[in-house]
């Protein structure tokens with residue numbers, strides 16, 4: 072399988088200063104790929120322990136990327152890692168961190184109220200020309216934008232985990248996203264070496280509208296006792312050619328994130344069977360078993 076990593080890309084973007092809000096699984100990856108592409112990044116999280124963890128994992132992951140790009144030149148590999156790391160600053164105050172941003176990418180918890188609170192405050196302090204984007208997996212871009220004035224400068228930039236490896240970026244045009252903003256988002260995605268597709272503001276855009284019901288069905292199959300977890304994952308890898316099985320993938324994405332997505336869609340579309348709550352998923356989340364990030368989900372991790 073072809074893996075593609077960019078150090079600097081042929082596609083130029085006018086965006087040079089990026090603020091990424093949320094330093095978890097996704098935010099750390101987004102910060103990494105922007106820094107790799109030569110942009111200045113401020114990575115923000117309310118939790119400074121998370122920022123320390125993010126810096127460590129970015130360092131490790133840059134090392135993996137550098138080994139591939141600079142196979143035969145270890146000194147250049149080391150320089151690549153150091154230079155990229157130096158482009159990433161961290162902060163706990165989203166408002167001051169957004170004052171020099173050309174683009175703010177939000178990757179905080181999948182909750183519309185929390186996202187609203189953040190964007191409402193940012194809208195008041197960020198420069199007028201700053202573009203805002205959300206990495207939401209499942210919420211409506213128009214609904215998130217409803218609380219801000221710069222609706223023309225808002226859109227969705229939906230990355231995939233692990234961000235440095237997955238080559239796709241879904242660029243979501245909201246009802247009021249301007250042509251200029253849309254073009255800037257596409258150019259920025261390309262400058263990171265991603266392949267960009269255009270999506271409408273529909274639930275789950277393209278990938279998650281197909282992927283989340285599939286994962287939910289796998290959890291239900293396991294919950295009914297129809298097959299062992301390991302066998303469900305083996306089945307989809309060896310029988311359908313997937314890189315990773317659905318329960319492993321759920322653990323990788325985060326069971327809390329899967330639950331946030333399903334709950335949100337269930338509330339909006341109560342008749343849709345595919346979005347119905349799953350008692351086993353709710354139980355694991357309530358026990359703090361959120362998958363790889365907490366050391367246990369459907370599987371245990373060291």
Ligand code: CAA
Pocket residue numbers: 074132133135136139207208230231232233234235236237278279282314315320324328
């Ligand atoms: N940074 C840089 N490189 C990384 C990396 C990271 N974070 N994670 C993995 N890699 C690289 C490794 O160095 C390795 O490179 P080589 O093959 O060149 O040696 C390669 O990726 C494979 O990694 P591993 O050997 O560690 O493990 P693996 O072969 O089991 O692959 C995986 C792990 C990359 C996660 C792979 O299973 C995969 O791509 N799975 C699909 C993931 C997927 O479907 N993501 C989308 C989820 S949906 C989503 O994100 C949307 C949403 O809103 C929920």
Ligand code: NAD
Pocket residue numbers: 092093094095096097098115116117118121165177178179180181182185189206207208209229230231232323324325328
């Ligand atoms: P995560 O739990 O790993 O990280 C979220 C981070 O946001 C946490 O570190 C938390 O401390 C921080 N945070 C919460 N509220 C904040 C605030 N007001 N200001 C600053 N920081 C705040 O979650 P994640 O998996 O990185 O997901 C983040 C977003 O990306 C969600 O919207 C999710 O739906 C979306 N997403 C997730 C995936 C995935 O596979 N996990 C893929 C694509 C998109």
